[in-house]
Amino acid sequence: MSKPHLVVVGGGPAGMAAAGQAACFGMAVTVLDESAALGGQYFRGRQDSKMDGSPGRFLDAHNEVEVLLETLVVDAPMDGQLSIWNEARGVLALPYDALIIATGAYDRPVALPGWTLPGVFTAGGASTLAKAYGVTPGHRLLVAGSGPFLLSVADDLSIKGCQVEVIEATPLSTSIRGLPIIARDPEIMRQTLGFLTRLSARRVRRRYGHIVTSIHGQDRVEAATIQKVDDEWRPVPSSEKTIAVDGVCLGFGFVPQLELAQALECAIDYDEAASEFSIRIDDSLRTSRPRIYAAGEVTGIGGVRGALAEGQLAGLTSVYDAGLINSETYTIERKHMVARLAHIRPVANWLRQAYRPRSGLWSLAESTTMLCRCEDVTLATAEAALANNPPTPYAVKTATRAGMGLCQGRICSPYLIEWLRARHNYRIPRGDRPWRIRPPLRPVPLGDWLAPEVA
Numbered sequence: 001m002s003k004p005h006l007v008v009v010g011g012g013p014a015g016m017a018a019a020g021q022a023a024c025f026g027m028a029v030t031v032l033d034e035s036a037a038l039g040g041q042y043f044r045g046r047q048d049s050k051m052d053g054s055p056g057r058f059l060d061a062h063n064e065v066e067v068l069l070e071t072l073v074v075d076a077p078m079d080g081q082l083s084i085w086n087e088a089r090g091v092l093a094l095p096y097d098a099l100i101i102a103t104g105a106y107d108r109p110v111a112l113p114g115w116t117l118p119g120v121f122t123a124g125g126a127s128t129l130a131k132a133y134g135v136t137p138g139h140r141l142l143v144a145g146s147g148p149f150l151l152s153v154a155d156d157l158s159i160k161g162c163q164v165e166v167i168e169a170t171p172l173s174t175s176i177r178g179l180p181i182i183a184r185d186p187e188i189m190r191q192t193l194g195f196l197t198r199l200s201a202r203r204v205r206r207r208y209g210h211i212v213t214s215i216h217g218q219d220r221v222e223a224a225t226i227q228k229v230d231d232e233w234r235p236v237p238s239s240e241k242t243i244a245v246d247g248v249c250l251g252f253g254f255v256p257q258l259e260l261a262q263a264l265e266c267a268i269d270y271d272e273a274a275s276e277f278s279i280r281i282d283d284s285l286r287t288s289r290p291r292i293y294a295a296g297e298v299t300g301i302g303g304v305r306g307a308l309a310e311g312q313l314a315g316l317t318s319v320y321d322a323g324l325i326n327s328e329t330y331t332i333e334r335k336h337m338v339a340r341l342a343h344i345r346p347v348a349n350w351l352r353q354a355y356r357p358r359s360g361l362w363s364l365a366e367s368t369t370m371l372c373r374c375e376d377v378t379l380a381t382a383e384a385a386l387a388n389n390p391p392t393p394y395a396v397k398t399a400t401r402a403g404m405g406l407c408q409g410r411i412c413s414p415y416l417i418e419w420l421r422a423r424h425n426y427r428i429p430r431g432d433r434p435w436r437i438r439p440p441l442r443p444v445p446l447g448d449w450l451a452p453e454v455a
Contacts, residue, residue, distance in 0.1 A: 003028040004322040006315075007082065007094060009073055009260055010102035012040020013053040013304050014296025017311025018100045018318075020062050025319040030066040030094070032073060032084060034442075040104055041124060042304045044132045053308045074449070075439035076263045080291075083439070090448035098291045098318040101261050101279065102311060105254035105297035108357070109411045110145075111371050111379070111419075112364040114215025114224075115250070123153045123251025130156040138247030139163060142224055144212040145251035146170050147355035151195035153249055158202045165205045165243070167226055169233050169252075169361075172208040174354050185347045187305070211235065213364055215248050224248050233360035252357055255414045256298045262437040264289055270428045274356045275418055276301065277433050284334070285314040286321075293318055302348035309344060313337040362415070362422040371419075372412040374405020382416070391424035393417055393434045406443055409435055 004027050008019045011033030019029045031038070038055035039046070050056050059067075068084070074091060075083035082094045107122035114120070121129075121137045123145060129135045136157055143154045144167035151166070158164045182188055199206070209228055213235050216223045228239040256278050258268060267280040267288035279287055279294040287294050295314035296307035313334065320330040365371065367380040377400045385399035393416055396402055402416060403409030409416075413435045420426035428434060440449060 004097040004324070005030070005095065006098045006100065006318055006322075007032065007096040008100045008102060008315075009082075010040070010104055010296070011035065011038040011055075011067070011069070012102060012104050012296065012307065013042055014104070014307035014311035014314075015040070015100070015102035016055065016058040017053060017308045018102060018293075018295050018315035019065050019311075020058055021312045021315030022100075022319050023062050023065050025316070026324050027098075027319060027322065028066075029062075029064075030068060030096075032068050032071045032094075034070065034072055036070055038067065038069070041128065042307075044128045046131065053304065072442040072444065073260055074441050074444050076260065077439075085440075085442070085444045085448060091444060098322060099264075099293070100311075100314050100318060101264075101266070101287070101292065101294045101298055102296045102307075102314075103257040103260055103298055105256045105301060106410070107250075108252045108255045109415055110250060110252050110357075110361060110364070111369050111412075111415050112212065112214060113366050113369050114217065114221075116370050116373055117215055117217050117221050118219065119217065119221030119247045120215055121247065121249045123149060123249045124254075126247075126249040127153045127156045130160055134160070136160050136162050136247070137249060138221070138245065140245045141165070141247045141249060142167055142212065142226075142243065142245050143249045143251065144168075144224075144226070145253075146357070147251065147253055148192065148195075148351065149253075150251055151192070151199065153251060154204055155195050155198055157249070158199065158204050164202075166199075166207065167210050167212055168206060168208045169211045169229055169358070170208065170355050171231075175208075178350055178354055181347060181350045185343070188347055211361075211364075212248060212250070213240070216242070221246055221248055229360060231358070233358035234363070235360070252361065253352075253355065254297060254301050256301065257410075258298060258433055259408075259410075259437050259441045261287070261294065261298065262433060263439065263441060264292060266292060266294070267431050268433045269431070270433075271300070272428075274301075274352045276352070276356075280431075283338075284317045285310060286317060291318075291321065300348075301352055302345065303351075306341065306344045306348050309337055309340045313341070357418065359422045362419045365419075371415060372400070372402035372405065372409075374407055374411075375401040375403075377402040377412070382419075386424065391420050391426050393420060393426075394436070396420070397435075403435065408437070408441075 295310035389395035
């Protein structure tokens with residue numbers, strides 16, 4: 001009898017942990033990833049790392065796992081089958097007995113004046129360039145937004161010799177109030193103190209309770225204006241300060257990558273307090289669809305340690321549901337993973353709530369600010385579309401073509417949904433993300449799409 005076949009979509013920490021766990025218990029495992037190397041964003045540029053969850057350790061321990069890199073999932077045409085694409089073979093049909101979604105997250109896009117200028121990067125993109133390629137967005141840089149990831153990015157850039165200033169929207173008092181929670185987790189405490197110590201030694205200035213309200217320049221970034229903000233991140237009048245810089249790195253948290261989950265019709269939940277969509281899961285990481293599981297940032301932004309623990313649990317649950325282990329073994333193994341998650345999640349949940357986007361963030365765009373770069377849709381165009389339409393994402397999309405370009409709304413839809421919620425009292429429906437996804441989930445050559453092979 002052939003082994004049950006598990007497909008894991010996403011080769012980051014969660015995906016590798018899930019694949020490794022399932023392979024240990026006898027499943028045939030295939031891992032798909034869009035990148036040229038395993039590891040996701042966390043291990044980008046650190047392929048030789050031997051820390052827990054790293055690509056090096058995974059490949060050393062699990063050479064029986066099939067790994068398909070530079071491979072896109074473009075459709076889920078029927079139960080138990082994905083359509084995948086790579087340049088060498090085009091579109092292929094890939095059957096599976098179980099599927100784990102570990103597609104991770106990407107930087108939350110925020111529209112503000114000047115955000116499309118050359119020299120403006122997402123914080124994650126700037127960090128990847130610095131770590132993987134030794135390239136920086138400029139020499140005089142602002143790292144602006146909210147959350148502890150800003151410290152990591154500032155660390156990556158300042159070690160390269162950049163003059164960096166951190167602009168944190170959340171007040172310093174928030175971090176101070178969270179010290180008792182963070183102190184319960186020595187690993188996070190050591191990491192935070194390490195960032196602060198190194199940044200202080202390099203004289204990296206940190207401003208709290210400020211936000212970048214506009215970015216200036218002709219052909220590229222030349223300066224940025226920052227302002228003090230109130231508790232809802234609304235700019236305080238007459239507090240403007242313009243700083244000469246040649247690069248701005250914006251980081252307002254992350255957005256789970258849910259396109260595949262939507263294509264599979266998994267239930268999606270919305271956390272209003274954190275302004276975050278995520279895949280609905282049970283306490284064993286099963287989704288609402290049979291034989292489909294989820295792990296890592298797609299279940300809620302929680303960091304690499306949570307992703308590793310969730311990946312292990314999702315892999316174990318898939319093994320149990322496939323009948324490869326009995327309930328006693330599953331209960332014993334699961335107990336350790338659940339205990340690990342119980343230790344990790346309080347800090348992750350506090351960070352997600354404490355540094356969540358506030359309503360003022362969705363009011364920074366001006367009438368000429370571009371909201372959808374693929375289709376050149378400005379704020380004024382989106383506002384005009386609502387004159388004769390209900391304030392819904394579908395109405396804006398239909399009337400303006402926002403989200404119909406190559407990225408299919410990955411960049412503009414998170415902003416448009418929050419802007420409608422904050423500025424036009426839009427209520428997000430329960431159980432789904434209000435932005436339709438159509439195949440192909442990623443752009444592929446039409447000829448390949450029309451004539452698929454069988455993997």
